[in-house]
Amino acid sequence: MVSPRTVRNLKRELGRSALAKVGIALVVAVLLVAVLAPVLAPHHPLKQNLGESQLPPLGFSAVTNETTSEMVNGSIEVVQRERQVDASLSHPLGTDSLGRDMLSRIIYGARTSLLVGLLGTTLAVLIGVTVGLTAGYYGGKVDDGLMRVSDVMLAFPSLVLAIALIGLLGGASLRIPDPIVAAGVEPGMPPNIVLPGTVIVVVALVNWVWFARVARGEALSVRSEEYVKAARALGASDASIILRHVLPNSLTPILVLATIQIAAIILLESSLAYLGFSGANLSWGFDIAQGRQYLSTSWWIASLPGLAIVLAVVGINLVGDWLRDALDPGIEGEGGV
Amino acid sequence: MSLGRFILKRALQGVFVIWGVVTVVFLLRFVTPGDPITFIAPLDASPALRQRIAAELGLNKPLYVQYFDYLAELVRGDMGYSYISGTEASARIFARLPATVELAVVATLVAVALSIPLGVVSATRRHEPADYAATTFSLAGISTPNFWLGIMLVLVLSVQFDLFPTSRRALGFVDALGYLAQGNPNGLIVWAKYITLPAITLGTYFTALITRLTRSGMLDELGKSYVRATRAKGLPESLVRYKHALRNTLIPVITVLGLQLGSLIGGAVITEAVFAWPGLGTLVINSINARDWPLIQGCLIVIGTSFVVVNIAVDALYAYVNPRVVYD
Numbered sequence: 143m144v145s146p147r148t149v150r151n152l153k154r155e156l157g158r159s160a161l162a163k164v165g166i167a168l169v170v171a172v173l174l175v176a177v178l179a180p181v182l183a184p185h186h187p188l189k190q191n192l193g194e195s196q197l198p199p200l201g202f203s204a205v206t207n208e209t210t211s212e213m214v215n216g217s218i219e220v221v222q223r224e225r226q227v228d229a230s231l232s233h234p235l236g237t238d239s240l241g242r243d244m245l246s247r248i249i250y251g252a253r254t255s256l257l258v259g260l261l262g263t264t265l266a267v268l269i270g271v272t273v274g275l276t277a278g279y280y281g282g283k284v285d286d287g288l289m290r291v292s293d294v295m296l297a298f299p300s301l302v303l304a305i306a307l308i309g310l311l312g313g314a315s316l317r318i319p320d321p322i323v324a325a326g327v328e329p330g331m332p333p334n335i336v337l338p339g340t341v342i343v344v345v346a347l348v349n350w351v352w353f354a355r356v357a358r359g360e361a362l363s364v365r366s367e368e369y370v371k372a373a374r375a376l377g378a379s380d381a382s383i384i385l386r387h388v389l390p391n392s393l394t395p396i397l398v399l400a401t402i403q404i405a406a407i408i409l410l411e412s413s414l415a416y417l418g419f420s421g422a423n424l425s426w427g428f429d430i431a432q433g434r435q436y437l438s439t440s441w442w443i444a445s446l447p448g449l450a451i452v453l454a455v456v457g458i459n460l461v462g463d464w465l466r467d468a469l470d471p472g473i474e475g476e477g478g479v
Numbered sequence: 480m481s482l483g484r485f486i487l488k489r490a491l492q493g494v495f496v497i498w499g500v501v502t503v504v505f506l507l508r509f510v511t512p513g514d515p516i517t518f519i520a521p522l523d524a525s526p527a528l529r530q531r532i533a534a535e536l537g538l539n540k541p542l543y544v545q546y547f548d549y550l551a552e553l554v555r556g557d558m559g560y561s562y563i564s565g566t567e568a569s570a571r572i573f574a575r576l577p578a579t580v581e582l583a584v585v586a587t588l589v590a591v592a593l594s595i596p597l598g599v600v601s602a603t604r605r606h607e608p609a610d611y612a613a614t615t616f617s618l619a620g621i622s623t624p625n626f627w628l629g630i631m632l633v634l635v636l637s638v639q640f641d642l643f644p645t646s647r648r649a650l651g652f653v654d655a656l657g658y659l660a661q662g663n664p665n666g667l668i669v670w671a672k673y674i675t676l677p678a679i680t681l682g683t684y685f686t687a688l689i690t691r692l693t694r695s696g697m698l699d700e701l702g703k704s705y706v707r708a709t710r711a712k713g714l715p716e717s718l719v720r721y722k723h724a725l726r727n728t729l730i731p732v733i734t735v736l737g738l739q740l741g742s743l744i745g746g747a748v749i750t751e752a753v754f755a756w757p758g759l760g761t762l763v764i765n766s767i768n769a770r771d772w773p774l775i776q777g778c779l780i781v782i783g784t785s786f787v788v789v790n791i792a793v794d795a796l797y798a799y800v801n802p803r804v805v806y807d
Binding site for chain 1: 496497500621622623624626627633638744745753764767768775782783787
């Protein structure tokens with residue numbers, strides 16, 4: 143389905159644009175980190191070690207207030223002391239308030255973000271493209287009805303709707319065995335990959351409208367083409383016309399929109415996790431929320447996971463720009479956050 | 480069709496969308512698990528007491544009766560009473576609205592004021608340092624989660640340099656104006672200090688987005704033949720850029736802005752959470768956590784309705800800026 147011309151355009155644009163190369167490098171890096179998390183993470187991401195809490199990243203030192211109770215002149219007194227904390231080689235990015243290794247948590251956080259981004263977008267594409275192609279191909283009342291539904295959906299900001307749905311439905315997650323740990327390579331790492339099911343369904347439910355609108359537009363423009371009329375005259379069924387003629391013609395704009403939506407959904411997931419609605423305890427947004435409380439003493443807890451989000455999303459947006467410039471689908475593909 | 484009739488038609492369509500919003504919000508309560516009475520009644524409530532509470536709130540009536548009751552009350556401006564505090568939901572919601580509107584308006588104004596010049600400079604000085612700076616900023620801006628940006632601003636500007644308060648809102652804009660009328664400008668200064676970081680947090684994404692759109696739109700327009708014609712005619716470059724190219728660039732920018740309004744409201748919700756800003760966003764999160772249905776429904780309806788209303792205004796603006804628009 144990918145024509146030689148498309149491949150040529152992609153290559154030419156890639157050669158011209160240094161930013162596209164940066165984008166691909168970032169995306170590949172984040173993908174590798176997510177897949178190889180058990181191998182790359184130096185520690186178990188959930189293992190607490192209160193003796194090593196709030197260690198700063200390498201190259202920094204921090205002063206923390208320590209509250210201890212001590213025997214002073216025969217009575218127990220609460221003593222506040224300032225303690226100088228130095229970085230530790232075994233925790234290059236420091237530790238959080240419970241002594242969990244930041245680097246390991248950031249590496250595992252990539253999994254949550256990418257799983258939600260990719261699976262949520264896939265589900266949104268399936269719903270949106272089905273609705274959009276049906277509406278655009280049949281037109282008339284079906285189209286009116288489906289488009290009014292999409293108008294109502296658009297009136298709710300995705301974040302607000304997502305909070306409402308998750309808050310009210312409750313968060314459920316699936317656990318699937320991590321193949322790398324199951325193969326016995328890193329037996330000390332978490333045995334399961336946690337798939338935040340509700341979050342994936344909800345981000346798809348609040349974002350499918352964008353795909354429906356693009357797919358509908360494409361279907362509208364294709365359905366009066368000669369080859370569609372010819373296929374109909376030859377007795378092809380509606381379903382086969384949609385699948386074999388209308389769908390392939392709308393793939394380019396959908397692909398470009400999907401790339402941008404992965405970025406938008408990763409941002410949405412991090413927002414949900416920050417607000418405590420995702421139920422995930424290994425997510426960049428969750429760590430930022432934890433770090434918010436320790437901002438004045440341990441700046442790295444909130445800062446570093448945010449940098450990870452920015453790098454991942456910049457990479458995906460750059461790849462999206464590359465695809466858009468190379469394929470020129472003629473959409474302003476800016477999905478909502 | 481005249482502009483007036485066009486707006487009227489869009490307003491009528493808007494009424495239908497709002498009706499859809501109300502219906503969805505109403506049905507939300509019936510598709511979510513958990514009986515609202517469980518959250519209202521005391522833990523040891525007897526079945527008789529639970530029934531009495533249900534009867535008082537009208538929760539024992541058939542669905543369609545509850546639906547029409549709800550619509551009838553809503554038309555009169557009655558959104559019911561909060562399950563938790565017993566106060567009028569509409570009063571609670573409209574008390575919170577000014578804080579959110581202030582935040583959204585300041586963020587939008589700053590975003591528009593910064594981004595359009597930035598986009599124009601970027602397009603007219605392509606491949607110069609100013610362009611690289613603007614494109615880098617806009618890429619970073621659309622890729623940064625706004626809540627994290629807010630926390631980083633607090634970390635640097637409040638915790639380290641103590642320039643701005645870390646959270647909350649001291650007073651409203653109207654109160655600040657009141658003090659100013661009495662000859663006291665301090666109210667306005669305090670107001671500005673409190674709103675600065677939340678407004679930057681909320682506005683950065685939009686500044687970045689509009690900068691990108693303005694830049695690419697200007698580049699498109701400046702390459703078109705009518706621009707060559709106006710230049711050939713001897714018009715000064717500033718007139719070519721701002722009267723002709725920019726005006727045409729703004730048309731798609733306005734469309735996208737209207738569509739992005741939802742993300743502005745969504746962004747306001749999380750910005751409010753970061754800064755403990757007493758607006759609609761913090762109210763909606765609290766009421767969802769407490770299953771306070773009258774408040775949840777009221778907030779969602781107000782949010783959905785404002786989206787529809789502002790979009791109609793955006794359409795009208797669009798028709799005004801673009802005389803080619805066909806009112807269909």
